[in-house]
Amino acid sequence: MNRSFTLRCFSCRHQYGFTLWVSSLYPQEYKTCIKDIRTGKYGTEWQELFLKERSFAVDARETLYLCHNCRDWDIQPSLAAYLPKSEGKPVFSEKGAKPSGPVEFVSPEQLREMYLYKSYPHPCKRCGSRMKRANTEHLLFLTCPRCGAENEVLTVIDWGE
Ligand SMILES: [Zn+2]
Numbered sequence: 001m002n003r004s005f006t007l008r009c010f011s012c013r014h015q016y017g018f019t020l021w022v023s024s025l026y027p028q029e030y031k032t033c034i035k036d037i038r039t040g041k042y043g044t045e046w047q048e049l050f051l052k053e054r055s056f057a058v059d060a061r062e063t064l065y066l067c068h069n070c071r072d073w074d075i076q077p078s079l080a081a082y083l084p085k086s087e088g089k090p091v092f093s094e095k096g097a098k099p100s101g102p103v104e105f106v107s108p109e110q111l112r113e114m115y116l117y118k119s120y121p122h123p124c125k126r127c128g129s130r131m132k133r134a135n136t137e138h139l140l141f142l143t144c145p146r147c148g149a150e151n152e153v154l155t156v157i158d159w160g161e
């Protein structure tokens with residue numbers, strides 16, 4: 001599902017929007033995402049998972065996350081780790097794989113054929129709580145990136161699958 005939003009701050013009238021979609025650049029984004037995971041950008045747990053087990057695939061789609069504690073929010077790749085169903089539980093190789101090795105691209109459609117091994121625990125940058133994936137109802141809880149006040153939702157557009 002592709003989705004785009006426009007919001008406007010009740011207080012300072014700042015208008016902003018974002019689009020969450022899978023573009024033709026997604027294979028490149030996927031590779032960058034795997035590279036970032038393997039270099040430790042998203043913490044040691046994910047780094048080790050993706051270095052030790054080559055068959056892990058990632059959901060690299062940009063997703064909206066909201067902190068239910070302090071209401072900070074962010075758009076980040078989902079980073080959920082998937083494994084092929086046929087392989088069952090992961091078997092970690094002893095030596096591990098080289099981070100420089102080729103990355104096999106797995107599309108969002110292919111992910112549906114795999115099983116979810118673990119969701120990434122997106123920590124809030126402000127308070128450290130685990131952020132949750134936001135749906136349309138949560139848009140009302142987003143705070144203005146300029147002044148922190150409440151927003152009104154002007155448009156939500158869905159297209160594609
Ligand atoms: Zn927070």
Ligand SMILES: [Zn+2]
Nearest residue numbers: 009012144147
């Ligand atoms: Zn504002």
